Amino acid sequence: MTSVVALDAVPRIRRGVKCTYDQIREAHVVLFPEGVLVLNETAASVVSLCDGVRSVGDIALALGDVYAGVQPEDIAELVARLVERRVVDVDG
């Protein structure tokens, strides 16, 4: 079950997780002890904003400038999936 992440929760990349760009796959990837996540463009943008300062709501707001129709709930759901995969932690 994916747990719910609140809009004021502050996600940050977990210790030991590396975000990088893979020239071979031409995609942003997240590297962590269990494996590799190949990110699509939206997920890569969200991950790059999980800085331990911005809240889920802030991230949605920031991405709203770039992508039309970004819903905070979609960002919260994506962050929840990243929490589930142990890529990010949330405070608050």
Add this chain to the structure above:
Amino acid sequence: MAEAPFGLLAELTHRCPLQCGYCSNPVELVRRNAELDTESWRRVFDQARSLGALQVHLSGGEPLLRPDLPELVAHANSLGCYVNLVTSGVGLSRERLRELASRGVDHVQLSLQDATKAGNDRIAGIKAFDRKVEAAAYIREEGLPLTVNTVLHRQNLDNIAGIIAMAEEMGAERLELANTQYYGWALRNRAVLLPTREQLAVADPIVAAAQERLRGRMEIVYVIADYHEAHPKPCMYGWGARQLTVAPDGDVLPCPAATVISSLQIENVRDSSLHDIWHNSPSFNAFRGYEWMKDPCRSCPRKEIDFGGCRCQAFQLTGDAANTDPVCSLSPDRSTVDLILAKEMAPSEVPAMAMRKMS
């Protein structure tokens, strides 16, 4: 063309101070004078990265026995790979770890044989427990994430709660509790290692409760005892699908145990590139996808979940690597596994453990 692999398991050496009787290395261990040199390993990492690998697991034997380990860590790191050090902790001084961390180790996997000093050192065959506790403290000091790995079997399964507590005490973020898989050394020692149904029935809920209690603090990965299961494990998530192994002498294996399939023609990095081996070799293509399968796998919907189970196990127990993994309840050879369980789970006379050593 096959999809690119995500990981390279680099078995830098088979030399190891520990003598665990379930070691995943083959029974025929590679000697020091046959090991790849530094330059060859650097080339292997280059080729693995070009092929698509993003994780480099530096393993062994004990990788700390390679004096060029810091250089190899730095090289894998410079390629943008996630560098995972898999160690017994023996030989991991504070200085050594600091250097390795500064060269780019991202994560450490530390083996633990049992919950107590006496149990741990008996299974390892040497006094290693105190070194492991020290190593865990250094890893924590350095701020590196730590996974503790414990192989489970009849000799330590009753101490599962203590093993979990020990991993917590060591400051692990992850704990891998892997029931023994029977190849090579473990196959030789199966009658000493096979857990009983009763042991598993007690251990399973303890693990489940700990997973719940430690959620968010320490992740517990539990690998099943497949002889006791109705369905096989999704071995390697498919043959030649996600990872490749390079043995100390440069042999390239679809899985770390693949040398047990004696009919498999193994390629070597001294003769071919990893790209060529991954995409074109008979060994990597032998069991890729679903075409090679016979029934019951071929027409089974579970083939996309478990990929027919383990090829090495099929070969060892049925003589044909293309058969369904015999632990599967649908396999015509399941009775072979049941017979082994009946005979070896509670043998009238338990043989002595054959400790791992170079022959």
